[in-house]
Amino acid sequence: MSVKLYHFPISGPSRGALLAARLVEVPVDVEIVNLFEKEQMKESYLKINHQHCVPTLDDCGFILWESRAIACYLADKYGKDDQFYPKDLKKRAIVNQRQQFDGCSLYVKIRAICFPILFCGETEIKQSLKDDLNSTLGFLDMFLQDTIWVAGNHPTIADAAIYASVTSILAVGWDISSFPNIQRWLQECASLPGAAENDEGAKAFGEAVKKNLKS
Numbered sequence: 001m002s003v004k005l006y007h008f009p010i011s012g013p014s015r016g017a018l019l020a021a022r023l024v025e026v027p028v029d030v031e032i033v034n035l036f037e038k039e040q041m042k043e044s045y046l047k048i049n050h051q052h053c054v055p056t057l058d059d060c061g062f063i064l065w066e067s068r069a070i071a072c073y074l075a076d077k078y079g080k081d082d083q084f085y086p087k088d089l090k091k092r093a094i095v096n097q098r099q100q101f102d103g104c105s106l107y108v109k110i111r112a113i114c115f116p117i118l119f120c121g122e123t124e125i126k127q128s129l130k131d132d133l134n135s136t137l138g139f140l141d142m143f144l145q146d147t148i149w150v151a152g153n154h155p156t157i158a159d160a161a162i163y164a165s166v167t168s169i170l171a172v173g174w175d176i177s178s179f180p181n182i183q184r185w186l187q188e189c190a191s192l193p194g195a196a197e198n199d200e201g202a203k204a205f206g207e208a209v210k211k212n213l214k215s
């Protein structure tokens with residue numbers, strides 16, 4: 001049996017999990033769950049994940065959701081070594097911290113901006129939400145001041161999560177000209193396995209958001 005990932009390319013967290021799988025080089029069967037068609041509410045999907053979100057992993061019957069938990073599991077179980085999710089306690093703690101920064105802060109700010117535009121008829125981005133995201137991007141820029149990647153000088157699964165989030169907001173047309181370290185890091189990320197695949201999904205996300213935005 002193979003590893004299956006229930007995925008929707010427009011979803012940032014879903015792309016983050018798939019990028020992590022590509023990074024640790026575990027072959028996955030991708031099954032698309034189209035959120036725009038409400039496929040996550042189908043009985044067959046609810047049986048797998050009653051929280052009806054993507055991504056969801058099915059590893060030979062072991063079901064796991066939450067993109068960053070999926071990334072950790074895949075790296076621990078299938079990584080040829082620990083380079084993408086170090087076993088060293090302190091290095092691992094930094095990767096965890098960056099992942100949590102994404103899950104609890106960066107992605108949350110992006111969602112606060114984009115969800116109402118995609119699903120609730122909002123057509124403008126409030127200045128307070130813009131300021132909030134820019135301040136979070138400022139922290140990310142600081143993380144990248146002294147290191148090539150978000151958790152050190154080697155790519156890790158934290159880069160996968162954060163790259164998926166940052167490319168979502170870039171595709172909406174976000175101005176990152178005041179974040180030079182993020183710009184430099186994005187160039188590094190372009191060489192990650194799965195980056196092009198991620199970027200296609202991010203582009204579709206950006207188009208869906210921009211379609212509803214007042215120009």
Ligand SMILES: N[C@@H](CCC(=O)N[C@@H](CS)C(=O)NCC(=O)O)C(=O)O
Nearest residue numbers: 011012013052053054055066067068
């Ligand atoms: N914290 C979760 C977030 C997952 C999430 O919110 N997924 C959204 C798409 S971005 C979703 O599946 N929404 C559909 C639903 O909840 O019904 C993760 O990182 O996996």
